[in-house]
Amino acid sequence: MQDIAVMLARYLPKLALPQVGITDVIEIALISFFVYQFMVWIKFTRAYTLLKGILIVLGFIFIAYVFQMSTILWIVKNLSTVLITAVIIIFQPELRKVLEQLGQKKIMSAIPLFDTSKEVQERFTDKTVNELVKACFDMGEVKTGALIVIEQNIRLTEYERTGINVDAVLTSQLLINIFEHNTPLHDGAVLVRGNRIVAATCYLPLSDNMELSKQLGTRHRAGVGISEVSDSLTIIVSEETGQVSVAKGGKLSRGLTSAQLREALVKAQNKKVVDNGKLRHLLKGRAKHEQ
Numbered sequence: 076m077q078d079i080a081v082m083l084a085r086y087l088p089k090l091a092l093p094q095v096g097i098t099d100v101i102e103i104a105l106i107s108f109f110v111y112q113f114m115v116w117i118k119f120t121r122a123y124t125l126l127k128g129i130l131i132v133l134g135f136i137f138i139a140y141v142f143q144m145s146t147i148l149w150i151v152k153n154l155s156t157v158l159i160t161a162v163i164i165i166f167q168p169e170l171r172k173v174l175e176q177l178g179q180k181k182i183m184s185a186i187p188l189f190d191t192s193k194e195v196q197e198r199f200t201d202k203t204v205n206e207l208v209k210a211c212f213d214m215g216e217v218k219t220g221a222l223i224v225i226e227q228n229i230r231l232t233e234y235e236r237t238g239i240n241v242d243a244v245l246t247s248q249l250l251i252n253i254f255e256h257n258t259p260l261h262d263g264a265v266l267v268r269g270n271r272i273v274a275a276t277c278y279l280p281l282s283d284n285m286e287l288s289k290q291l292g293t294r295h296r297a298g299v300g301i302s303e304v305s306d307s308l309t310i311i312v313s314e315e316t317g318q319v320s321v322a323k324g325g326k327l328s329r330g331l332t333s334a335q336l337r338e339a340l341v342k343a344q345n346k347k348v349v350d351n352g353k354l355r356h357l358l359k360g361r362a363k364h365e366q
């Protein structure tokens with residue numbers, strides 16, 4: 076018993092935890108946040124399968140290390156730079172997507188420099204909302220497929236370029252006409268900016284979200300795809316079922332009623348502008364004062 080007490084007295088001070096400061100806590104929280112986000116993100120992408128492959132290779136390297144297989148270790152050592160570059164190239168689309176999503180997160184808008192919320196005005200009128208709702212449900216009734224991307228803060232110029240310029244005031248008749256079967260503009264997506272249809276036949280990036288129902292085809296995948304890489308709101312009318320769905324922030328809401336679609340559009344319309352750019356307001360006030 077006494078021996079144990081002596082041993083504890085000798086070793087306990089050595090086991091004492093190092094001093095943990097506030098910076099260490101913040102550091103741990105940040106690392107946990109990024110690791111968690113990384114794991115959630117990777118689980119729903121194609122990268123998950125690739126990651127499993129990489130883990131198997133790492134397992135083999137570990138075994139080679141344990142048994143000191145010098146030739147394998149030499150090859151790994153000499154190829155490591157090439158392997159890292161290869162991984163970056165393989166994951167390039169996913170890395171790009173994750174950085175774009177990070178840029179859209181509210182964390183960035185918490186920093187006054189990146190806060191653009193104050194400058195946003197009503198994006199489109201009530202008339203445009205009515206025309207969109209009418210067109211989508213009219214098309215749904217007769218099972219005409221449609222894909223309509225409504226631009227918000229992030230400019231979709233690179234996707235606009237893939238289509239044919241329209242630049243016309245948005246009306247339900249025009250939308251129905253564009254998506255009419257066997258017409259030159261019916262394929263691909265229509266891009267809406269404000270109250271205007273800017274382009275038709277646009278090609279959108281396809282989502283590689285494995286969670287999406289296998290019944291859904293490329294129209295829905297393209298709708299979700301553009302909502303993953305931008306803050307746009309996309310309306311999808313199914314040619315098969317006539318159902319109206321909405322994709323936003325990588326999530327698909329299926330089988331919407333006209334009231335639900337209107338609600339989503341009113342949200343995107345951004346009528347009530349909340350001025351949270353307090354710092355900018357303060358600075359402006361001071362500048363006026365100083366004049």
Ligand SMILES: Nc1ncnc2c1ncn2[C@@H]1O[C@H](COP(=O)(O)OP(=O)(O)OP(=O)(O)O)[C@@H](O)[C@H]1O
Binds near residue numbers: 280312315
């Ligand atoms: N990458 C893309 N960008 C824009 N539009 C696309 C893209 N891929 C497919 N489409 C559109 O989707 C149509 C094909 O839809 P498909 O039948 O595969 O989709 P779906 O999701 O099953 O929808 P539906 O329920 O309407 O059949 C194409 O004719 C084209 O208009």
